[in-house]
Amino acid sequence: MRKHKDTKTPRHKETQHRESLFAAFLCALVSLCLCVFCSPVPKLFGQAAVGNEKFDQKQYADAAAAYQNIPPQQRDAGILNRLGISFHLLNRIRDAENAYKAALRLDPQDSEANNNLGALYYAQRKFSDAERQVRKALERNPDNTMMRLNLRASRYARENSKNAREIANTLAKDNPVLVEKREGDVLQLLILMPPKDLETATLYEKRGDSFFARKMYEDAIIEYRKSIGLDRYNASTLNRLGLVYHQSQKLNEAEQFYREALKQNPFYLEALNNIGTVANVRKDYDRAMEQYNRALKIRPESPTILLNIGACLFAMERYEEGYKAYHGAFETDTKAFDHSSGFDTLIQTSQRNESTLNFYLAKVFAANGDKDRAFSYLYKAVEEGFKDTEKIKAEPAFALLTEDERFLKLMEVLAANTAVTAPR
Numbered sequence: 001m002r003k004h005k006d007t008k009t010p011r012h013k014e015t016q017h018r019e020s021l022f023a024a025f026l027c028a029l030v031s032l033c034l035c036v037f038c039s040p041v042p043k044l045f046g047q048a049a050v051g052n053e054k055f056d057q058k059q060y061a062d063a064a065a066a067y068q069n070i071p072p073q074q075r076d077a078g079i080l081n082r083l084g085i086s087f088h089l090l091n092r093i094r095d096a097e098n099a100y101k102a103a104l105r106l107d108p109q110d111s112e113a114n115n116n117l118g119a120l121y122y123a124q125r126k127f128s129d130a131e132r133q134v135r136k137a138l139e140r141n142p143d144n145t146m147m148r149l150n151l152r153a154s155r156y157a158r159e160n161s162k163n164a165r166e167i168a169n170t171l172a173k174d175n176p177v178l179v180e181k182r183e184g185d186v187l188q189l190l191i192l193m194p195p196k197d198l199e200t201a202t203l204y205e206k207r208g209d210s211f212f213a214r215k216m217y218e219d220a221i222i223e224y225r226k227s228i229g230l231d232r233y234n235a236s237t238l239n240r241l242g243l244v245y246h247q248s249q250k251l252n253e254a255e256q257f258y259r260e261a262l263k264q265n266p267f268y269l270e271a272l273n274n275i276g277t278v279a280n281v282r283k284d285y286d287r288a289m290e291q292y293n294r295a296l297k298i299r300p301e302s303p304t305i306l307l308n309i310g311a312c313l314f315a316m317e318r319y320e321e322g323y324k325a326y327h328g329a330f331e332t333d334t335k336a337f338d339h340s341s342g343f344d345t346l347i348q349t350s351q352r353n354e355s356t357l358n359f360y361l362a363k364v365f366a367a368n369g370d371k372d373r374a375f376s377y378l379y380k381a382v383e384e385g386f387k388d389t390e391k392i393k394a395e396p397a398f399a400l401l402t403e404d405e406r407f408l409k410l411m412e413v414l415a416a417n418t419a420v421t422a423p424r
Contacts, residue, residue: 048079058182060086064095077107081116081185088120088187091176096120111141112185115150119187122150123177125165127158130189135266142267142298146188148235151265153189156233164192193231201230205237212244220244228260235265242274251278269298273305280308285316303329303336314357323360330364337361337373355386366397374398375406382413389414 051066064086067079075083084099097120103113118133131154138147157164168178171190180188191198208223224241228234242257255278261271276291292309299305306329313322329336362377378392378401389411392398401407 051079051082055082055086058089060089064090075102077103077110077113078185080106081110081113084113084116084120085182085185085187088116088123088177089179089182093120093124109140111137111144111147114140115144115147116185116187118150118154119177119179119189122154122157122189123179125161125168127154127161127164130154131158138265138267142269144186146183146186148265148268149191150189152233152235153191155264156231157192160192163194167192167194197230201227201234201237204230205234208237208240208244212240215247217244217248221248232260233264235261235268235271238264239268239271239274242271246274246278251281254278267298269295269302269305272298273302273308276312277308280312280315283315285312288312301332303333306332307336314360319356319360323363326361326364327367330368334368334370355381355384358384359386359392363395363397366395366401369400371401371404374401375404375410378410379413382410382417387414387417 047066047069051063051070054060054063054066064083067075067083067086070079080099080103084096084103087093087096087099097117100113100117100120103110104117107113114133115137118130118137121127121133122130131151134147134150134154138144138151141147157168171178171192175190178190178192180190182188204223204227208220208227211217211220211223221241221244224237224244227237228241231237238257238261242254242261245251245257246254255275258271258275258278261268262275265271272291272295276288276295279285279288279291289309289312292305292312296302296305296309306325310322310325310329313319313325358377358381362374362381365371365377366374378398392410392414393402398407
């Protein structure tokens, strides 16, 4: 057979050889990058997953070892807080402190790390430092039940340091870190109060709750006062004592104990709200608004506080602002207007029964598509003397009501009322 000649020139062969070498170099470079940059990622996530699994299983030595295998630059505040907890519950105090402080360097506002560092100081009998640290945590997370309990525990220990140290030394034989429990990433402290006093105060508190629930206010007052006689650091009990005085129409006493609750916990928004409600009842609306707004900063989406702000604004005849507050309450909780005064939480101001208020409440429900309650409040408004037919017709929120038979009847009632009251 006839052989084909190789038509490639030497220059062409040299170029092809260079291209082959360059392709091989690229492949090697890509492989090297994959090894250097990609391999640690699954390893990193693997160590975090192992650490979290061991942490959830309360195997803190294994959890700490896994977290430590994560490169320092890859540890976020959450990992460092968990590393701190792991060391903390192993009674490795110095290592725990270093981990918590590293977490706070990354995120100074981390409420969990602040709380847990406070718990560490508590175990070291540094009660003032513990209280200060827990207050920082509560400032960022004021609704956290465990942090509230920790503020109570650390404040008691600071003000009763001699007795607290004696009890701490006794409890430390079995529980050297003085931790009651871990819930999620938050540690709860043991209260260093004489056990008998704590047990008796809790018993009186529960009796007070029972009487309060049955609206036996005088009996509830007696039990709550016995409780705070033994444990005046319990902001929740102080607030409830204020509530029963409030329900008994004893406003001076109610405000006194709301303020005592705030003294124990400056971030106790229930007491802030309830002081506002006392001022509202006394028609001191500016002061009421000041307290409500302080409470709302702590819990911006509280329907009860928004309702109270709305009621206060209506009393001040600032109707459009009041409408916005009511609308916000409804958007947060569609059943907000059905709730009665809170038990162990917040007092809700009674809604005044007047024509303008009912008109705006009808507007709230109509704007949210609740035709039945919109009509209910519109009829109440008319019954209370609302006569502005044109305002009802012109309100955009009532557009969906106009074709309803109840709207036509309402217009007839308004026309009849206008005819009766017209001058002759």
